[in-house]
Amino acid sequence: MKPPLQKPRFGLAWTSLWAVVIGGLLLGVGVISGTEPTLIVIGSLFLLIGILIWQEVSIGLWAGFLAFGVMAVLHATRMLGDFHWRFLVYCLAFAQLSYESFQGLRQLRDAETSGHAYSRSKTPLNADNDDPEKDEPMISLVLLQRKQKYLEDIILAKLVEAAWGGDYSGASGSEAGDPENEESPSGDGFVVGESPLFIIKSPTGMYLVHNMDADYWEHKAEVVEAIGELRLRKAVADHHAWLSVDLLTPGDERPDMNAAYLTVARLLVALADEDTLAVVRPESMDINVWSDEMADRLLTPGAYEELSQQDNAPVIPIADDDPAMQAAVATARHRWPEFVAAFQRSGGSPTVEDDSKFVVKARITEGGSTEFIWVNVIGLEPKYVHGRLANDPIDLGDLELGSQVEFPIADVCDWCYFDNDEPVGLFSLEAIRLSQQADEATN
Structure with missing residues (x-):
């Protein structure tokens, strides 16, 4: 509740x-x-x-x-x-x-x-509202952006050529004439328009590119409240613009979904930049945080169906006074000497390739923000731990996956190492599972 x-x-x-x-x-x-x-x-x-x-x-x-x-x-x-x-x-x-x-x-x-409440008030541009019997899928992907991307037809034409190949420079801007004209003056297609709307004519069909300087959801605050995973929640909360690629499919044709989504994804990845926060599939309203790994996944056939699977390790909020979590932290700290002994038996200085065998979850503070995050251990002192971040933080300033950090042992709240390929530790997993079950029961 x-x-x-x-x-x-x-x-x-x-x-x-x-x-x-x-x-x-x-x-x-x-x-x-x-x-x-x-x-x-x-x-x-x-x-x-x-x-x-x-x-x-x-x-x-x-x-x-x-x-x-x-x-x-x-x-x-x-x-x-x-x-x-x-x-x-x-x-x-x-x-x-x-x-x-x-x-x-x-x-x-x-x-x-x-499994979520991403209620969007917009109607798909290729939806036929006059024909209730028609239920064509919307082939579209959306990028949530911090701010509107600077985009012109000439720039978009170059990105299209890089993503799809071919020549799209023969009809752009005022040279294109009527965008409804089916004949392209030269090349493989053309790009016309200006922000917030562009039209792309290609051999595979007609595409719309929206470059909007506005929140994707009319009631964004409600969407943010409905998201339990903190990293995804922050990405949605921080976006103030969005950019989409939509395939306009004729009513009497049904394209191959894998091929169509892969074509859309190639251009979408080319359009992504440092201000990209998340990717959305409007048909299912699945959302995932944007990352290099997410971009690589989108460029594989069928990946559009897996956008609901989080690419990053999920960050689930748990109350500080949660009894199960307090007990897990107490157990981890009580059994900390086991971790130290195992680390020392390994030689005490694992290589970059092997440091993931010894990980701790610790409280890391940077720039006034604090997160509990997993760290690959590369060194231990009597009172301090040295390591590299094993997850992308949500909001820890310049720290990112792989950044080197150090912190007092008192800030460790969980740990794990492998003994004959079997994990030892991970005391907080049961507390997280119980918390998620409680949330599902009340919702």
Whole structure:
């Protein structure tokens, strides 16, 4: 269950507050009159519904949908028998609250089904909303950016040539003429447009490139709240622009998905830069933090289906007072001499290739930010540990994967080494597993 003071997602805050206000008014009237126990019961029911909706509990949304719907029907009936404008207003208001509860229920169900709540308000550009029977996949990939990328048609043409090969320089800018013209003056295709929208004509189809100076989600704060993994949460929170490559597929053609996504991915990787934070697949709304490894993965057939698998080691928040984690840290510190003895038996100075055999999780502080992160140990002193970061930090200044660090032994909270290829240590894994199970049970 979410923290009580945290606003509910899916626009349910006002629905919850109205339920509480209605419940409070009915309860107050019932208590003051002293002769209307029915009002007390109904008022208490609406108060409970409001609280459950605020906590995003499914049964509360179901109850809200039904209770608001019943109230709408009752006022509609009264309006038919004795028309008055206030009955119409009440009927419409309760019908709207019932609809909001139903929509919240659907979005909550979708979020639970997909494992996240990345609700995007945008409609795919190649979606045919006039034909409900048509369910063509959206072939598109999106980069979340810190800031809008500087991009011109000539620059994009060069990137297209580098990613796809061929000649796209024959028709760019004002030389291109009408972008709907199917005939390219020369070369293999052309690029036209300017930020925020470009059109690419190539032998494999027509593509759109969006270069937007805005958040990808209209309600980005709600998306950030829904992300449990801290590294991914920060990437989404820090983005203020986005860049996408979309393939416009004709309605009567179904391209090979692997080939189509691979073509899109090649251009997307060419467009990525130092401001790229994450990659999104709109069709499934899978998100992954951007990295060199992620770029390499995207350039393999079928990789688009694996974007939900985190490329980096996940960073899961756990409360400092979590009993299981406190016990794990205490065990790791109590058994620390075992790690020291094993390290010394290895010779005490492993090579770069072998240093991953001895790792510790430690509290690292840099630039006013503190993270608990795994470190490959390369040296031990009586009171200090020397090593290289085994994970990419979330926000530790200039530190990155492989950066050399040193810290006091008192900051170690877990450790692991291998004895005949069997891991020894990893005391915090069970605490993390229990924490994740608790989160899944409450959500």
